[in-house]
Amino acid sequence: MKHIITLLVAVIICFAANAQNYSQKYNSLMDRTEFFDSYGNLQGWAKYNSLMKRMEYFDRYGNMTKYEQRNDLLDRNETKDTYGNTQSTRNYNSLMDREDIKDSFGNIIGYRKWNSLMERYDVYDSRNNLIGYYKYNSLMRKWDFYKN
Numbered sequence: 001m002k003h004i005i006t007l008l009v010a011v012i013i014c015f016a017a018n019a020q021n022y023s024q025k026y027n028s029l030m031d032r033t034e035f036f037d038s039y040g041n042l043q044g045w046a047k048y049n050s051l052m053k054r055m056e057y058f059d060r061y062g063n064m065t066k067y068e069q070r071n072d073l074l075d076r077n078e079t080k081d082t083y084g085n086t087q088s089t090r091n092y093n094s095l096m097d098r099e100d101i102k103d104s105f106g107n108i109i110g111y112r113k114w115n116s117l118m119e120r121y122d123v124y125d126s127r128n129n130l131i132g133y134y135k136y137n138s139l140m141r142k143w144d145f146y147k148n
Contacts, residue, residue, distance in 0.1 A: 021132070025142035 022043065024035050032047040044059045054069040066087065068079045076091035086104045093100045098113040108126050112134075115122045121134040132147040 021145055021147045023137070023140075023142050023144045025140070 022035055022037050024033050026032075027034050027045075030045075030047075032045045034045045035043045037043050042060050044057060044065070046055055046057045048054075049056050049067075052067075052069075054067045056067045057065050059065050064082055066079055066081055068077055070076075071078050071089075074089075074091075076089045078086055079088045079090075080086050088104065088109070089102045089106075090099055091102075092098075093111070096111075096113075098111045100108050101110045101112070103109050110123065110125045110131070112121050112123050114120075115133070118133075119135070123131045123133060125131050130148055132145055134143050134145050136142075137144050
């Protein structure tokens, strides 16, 4: 019986260890948020540009891939490519108590909602299927994303 329980615990730990897709951690020395894959390799980073008042995202080679800027007039955050074309928008939906993510045409492509029972942000697609979730790792002081 002990062997079966040990084997079950080992399988659960293996699945839990492989479920994480990426993590993000704030680097206070470089003053940026860094994104890592499940093997600990740096995939990119994000840094706030105070001159332009926007969050800029870079790949691992230092090339800017997109930026996110607050649009106070429309009360939303807009993600744009390097040429300034809108890729998506995020705004809080108070009726549904969630943050909606829309494409450049205004169609909902997903949403993010706080799960107070599990203490995490659940991420859903447009068909209400759970894609994954963000959970804060207090030991490592970083947000981990787990994909379903």
